[in-house]
Amino acid sequence: MTDAVTPVGGVSASARLRWITFGLCAVTMFTEGYDAQFIGSVVPGSTGLAAEFGIAPGAVWPALSAGLVGLMLGAFFIAPLADTIGRRRVIIFSVALFAILTIASVFAQSLTEMVIYRFLTGLGLGGAMANTTALTAEFSPPEKRATAVAIMFCSFSLGAAFGGFVSASLLEDYGWKSVFLVCGIMGVALLPFLIAALPESLPPKKGAKLTIPAGKLFAEGRTRITILLWIIFFANLMELYLISSWLPTTISEQLRTTCPLSGPDMEACAQAALRSANNATGLFQIGGIFGAIMLAPLVDRYGPQFVLPAALLSAAVLIATLALAGTSVALSLVIGFLLGIGTVGVQNCNNGIAAKFYPTEIRATGIGWALAVGRNGSILGPAVGGLLLGTGFHISAIFIAATIPPLVAAAAYLVMGNPKSLQGSHA
Numbered sequence: 001m002t003d004a005v006t007p008v009g010g011v012s013a014s015a016r017l018r019w020i021t022f023g024l025c026a027v028t029m030f031t032e033g034y035d036a037q038f039i040g041s042v043v044p045g046s047t048g049l050a051a052e053f054g055i056a057p058g059a060v061w062p063a064l065s066a067g068l069v070g071l072m073l074g075a076f077f078i079a080p081l082a083d084t085i086g087r088r089r090v091i092i093f094s095v096a097l098f099a100i101l102t103i104a105s106v107f108a109q110s111l112t113e114m115v116i117y118r119f120l121t122g123l124g125l126g127g128a129m130a131n132t133t134a135l136t137a138e139f140s141p142p143e144k145r146a147t148a149v150a151i152m153f154c155s156f157s158l159g160a161a162f163g164g165f166v167s168a169s170l171l172e173d174y175g176w177k178s179v180f181l182v183c184g185i186m187g188v189a190l191l192p193f194l195i196a197a198l199p200e201s202l203p204p205k206k207g208a209k210l211t212i213p214a215g216k217l218f219a220e221g222r223t224r225i226t227i228l229l230w231i232i233f234f235a236n237l238m239e240l241y242l243i244s245s246w247l248p249t250t251i252s253e254q255l256r257t258t259c260p261l262s263g264p265d266m267e268a269c270a271q272a273a274l275r276s277a278n279n280a281t282g283l284f285q286i287g288g289i290f291g292a293i294m295l296a297p298l299v300d301r302y303g304p305q306f307v308l309p310a311a312l313l314s315a316a317v318l319i320a321t322l323a324l325a326g327t328s329v330a331l332s333l334v335i336g337f338l339l340g341i342g343t344v345g346v347q348n349c350n351n352g353i354a355a356k357f358y359p360t361e362i363r364a365t366g367i368g369w370a371l372a373v374g375r376n377g378s379i380l381g382p383a384v385g386g387l388l389l390g391t392g393f394h395i396s397a398i399f400i401a402a403t404i405p406p407l408v409a410a411a412a413y414l415v416m417g418n419p420k421s422l423q424g425s426h427a
Contacts, residue, residue, distance in 0.1 A: 013139055017199060021139045022148070024198050025132040026155040028095060031190055032125055032132075033159025033285070034166075034183045035102055036071065039064055039118065040245040040382075041167035041281060042176040044252055045274050046267070049176050053111050057249050061386030064245050065379045066115040070122020071129070072375030078127030079368030080212040083361060087131045087138075088200045090364075094131070095194060098124030099187025106177040126375070130368035137355035137363065138201035143300065146352030150296035153348040157288040157340070160244070164282035167248075168275045202360060216362045217369060224416075226366075229354055231412045233374030236350060239315070239405035240343050242381030242398065247284060250385075250395050251277035251332050276329050280336035284344065287337040291345015299349050303418025308346055309410035315342030316406045319399050342406070377405070 013021075043049050043060045050057045074094070082090040098121045105117040133149055140148035163183065170178040217226045252273045259269035291311065298307045318339045322332065351367070358366030385398045 013199075018139045020197055021199055022136060022152060024194060025136045026152050027190060028091065028128060028132050028194070029153060030155040030159035030162070031095070031183070031186050032098070032129060033156035033161075034163040034186065035098055035121065035159075036067065036125055036156075037160040037241075037244050037285070038163030038167060038179055038183060039067065041164050041248050041278050042171060042179050044249050044277075045171055045271070047171055047173075047175040049114070052176060053114075055111060056390075058386050058389035060111065061245075061382050063111060063114045063118050064382040064386070067118035067122040067125070068241065068375050068379040068382070070119040070124075071126040072122075072372045072379065074123040074126020075130055075368040075372035075375060076126070077212070078123060079130035079371075080214070080365040082131045082134065082364040083202065083213060086200050086202055087135045087364065088198050091128050091131050091135070091198060092191065092194050094124040094127030095187055096124070096191055097121075098128070099184050099191070101184075102180055102187065103184030105184075106180050126368070126371070130364055130371055133351050133355055133367050134363045135199075135201055137352075138360060139199075142356070145356045146300045146349060147296040149352035149355045150292040150299075150348040153351050154289040154292050157285040157292070157344050157348070160344075161282040161285035161289075164248075164278045164285065168278035168282070171278075172271055172275075213362050213365050214369065217358070217366055222357075225357060226370075228412050228416045229350075229357070229370050230373040232350055232409045232416075233354075233370045234377035235405040235409040235412070236312070236343070236347050236377070237374035238377030238381040239319075239402050239409075240347055240381070241378035242385055242402045242405075243319070243339065243343065244281060244284065245382040246385040246398050247281050247336065248274070248277040249389075250398050251280050251336075253395050254332075255329065276332070280332050283333055283337040284340040287340025288344020288348065289340075291341035291343075292348035294341070295345050295349050296352060299353065304349065304353055304413055305416065305418045306414075308349060309413045311342040311346050312406040312410040312413070313342075315339055315346070316403045316410075318342065319402045319406075322399050346409070381405075 043064075044057050045051065048057075049063065050060050078090065078094065101117055101121040101124065105114065105121065108114040108117055132152070136149050136152045137145050163179070166182055167179050170182070255273035255276055256270055259273065260266050295307060295311060318335055322335045322339065354367045354370045355363065384401055388397045388401065389395065
C-alpha cells in the first residue's frame with residue numbers, strides 16, 4: 001500500500017490512513033465472518049440448537065436461511081444508501097445492528113423466534129459487507145484493487161474459521177448460547193473504534209434524496225458483465241453456504257457410523273465426531289485464506305478468465321471426493337482445507353472483481369446487488385441440504401448437489417473473458 005490514493009471527494013490518503021482503513025474493514029469482516037457462518041456449527045449435538053428446540057438437525061434450515069435472507073435484503077436496500085449518505089454511516093449502523101441482535105438471539109425460546117433474530121441480524125450483515133468492500137477498494141491502488149479486497153476478505157474467512165473453532169471448544173460444555181455471545185460482544189467492542197477512526201471516501205451528497213442507482217449497473221456497456229457477475233455470485237455462494245452450513249452435520253454423521261450403538265463410549269464418540277466436523281469447517285475457511293492470497297494477485301495480473309475456472313473445477317472434484325471420504329478424519333480435514341481454496345478463495349476474488357468493475361459513484365450499489373443476488377444462492381444452498389436430508393436422501397447427496405454450482409460459475413467466467421481492461425481507469 002505504498003501508492004498514493006485519493007478517494008473521490010477527499011484529500012490524498014496517507015499510508016497510515018490507508019492501513020487504518022484496511023485494518024478496521026478487516027476487523028469488521030472478521031466479526032461478520034464469525035456471525036454469518038457459525039450458525040451451522042451450533043446445530044448438531046446434545047447442547048446444540050436442534051436439541052434445545054427439540055427438533056431434528058435437518059429441520060433447523062429455516063434459521064440457517066433466515067440470516068441469509070436478511071443479508072440479501074440488507075445488501076439490496078441498506079448497502080446502496082452509502083452511495084448517497086457515505087460509507088462510514090452505513091457501516092457503523094450496520095455493525096451496531098448485527099452485534100446487538102446477535103446478543104439478543106440467546107433469548108430465543110423457539111425456532112420461530114430464532115428465525116426472526118437471524119433475519120434481523122442479516123440486515124446488518126448485508127449493509128456492512130458491501131461497504132467495507134467498497135471502502136477498501138477506494139483506499140487501494142486501482143491496479144491492486146482485487147488483491148486488496150480479496151486479502152481484506154480473508155478476515156471474513158478467519159472469522160468464520162474462528163467461529164468453527166469456538167464452537168468446537170465451547171459448544172459441548174457451555175451450549176450454543178456461548179457461541180452467540182462471543183460473537184455479539186466482539187461486534188459491540190468494535191463500535192467505538194469505528195466511530196473514532198473510520199474515514200469516509202465518498203462524502204454525503206448534500207440535499208440528495210435517498211436513492212438506489214440500480215439502473216446505472218446496466219448503463220455504459222455494463223449489462224453483460226453485470227449479469228455474468230450475478231450468475232457467478234449466485235452459483236458460488238450457493239456452493240459455499242451449502243457446504244459451510246451442512247459440513248459439520250454431514251461429516252459428524254459420517255464419523256458417527258463408527259461409534260458404538262450403546263454404552264458409556266457412545267456419547268464421547270459422538271462428541272469427538274462433532275469436534276472433528278467443526279474443525280473441518282474451520283479448515284475450510286482457512287483454505288479460503290490461502291486461496292485468496294494465491295489467486296487474487298494472479299487475477300490482478302492475468303484477469304479471471306482462466307485462473308478462477310481452474311480453481312472452481314478443482315472444487316467440484318474435491319466435493320465429490322469428500323463424499324467418498326467416509327469415516328476418515330484425516331482425509332476429511334485435508335479435503336476441507338483444499339476445498340476452501342477453490343470455494344472461499346474464489347469468492348474473495350469475486351468480491352474484488354466487482355469492486356474493480358464498478359465506478360465509485362455506484363460501487364456500493366454494484367457490490368451490494370451482486371452480493372444480494374448471490375445471497376439468493378446462499379439461501380437456496382442450506383435449504384437444499386435440509387430438504388435432501390428431510391426427504392430421506394443419504395447424507396452424501398448434499399456433497400453431490402454441491403458439485404453443480406462451481407461448474408456453472410466456471411462456465412460464466414469463461415464466457416466473461418477478462419474484463420480487467422474495462423476497469424483499470426476507474427477511481
